[in-house]
Amino acid sequence: QVQLVESGGGLVQAGESLRLSCAASGGTFTSYHMGWFRQSPGKEREFVARIHLKGLFTYYADSVKGRFTISRDNAKNTVYLQMNSLKPEDTAAYFCAASSEVTRVTQSRSYTYWGQGTQVTVSS
Numbered sequence: 128q129v130q131l132v133e134s135g136g137g138l139v140q141a142g143e144s145l146r147l148s149c150a151a152s153g154g155t156f157t158s159y160h161m162g163w164f165r166q167s168p169g170k171e172r173e174f175v176a177r178i179h180l181k182g183l184f185t186y187y188a189d190s191v192k193g194r195f196t197i198s199r200d201n202a203k204n205t206v207y208l209q210m211n212s213l214k215p216e217d218t219a220a221y222f223c224a225a226s227s228e229v230t231r232v233t234q235s236r237s238y239t240y241w242g243q244g245t246q247v248t249v250s251s
Contacts, residue, residue, distance in 0.1 A: 129154035136245030149223030
């Protein structure tokens with residue numbers, strides 16, 4: 128059983144940056160590919176980014192490519208999401224998740240463990 132706890136959300140203005148963190152415990156962190164998803168009220172949960180269990184590969188949604196960077200520190204059991212040039216449409220609750228699957232990387236159903244989420248609000 129893996130527990131995930133996100134932090135780092137907040138209120139920022141458009142164009143500013145935030146760095147989200149997700150600390151994992153209770154399992155073998157290096158056994159899981161890690162992803163970030165986001166969800167706004169009334170919308171479905173949306174894939175944001177994913178990183179290989181050893182950090183070898185990353186994958187991004189088109190909407191964040193070039194602005195967001197996912198990384199992980201396996202020594203600290205932590206995955207990060209650096210968000211630059213934030214836009215009002217990035218406003219959402221952001222969730223980290225752990226997956227042992229190598230396919231369906233953008234689909235939430237392939238992720239087994241989820242954090243409780245951290246809110247990001249970007250004002251215009």
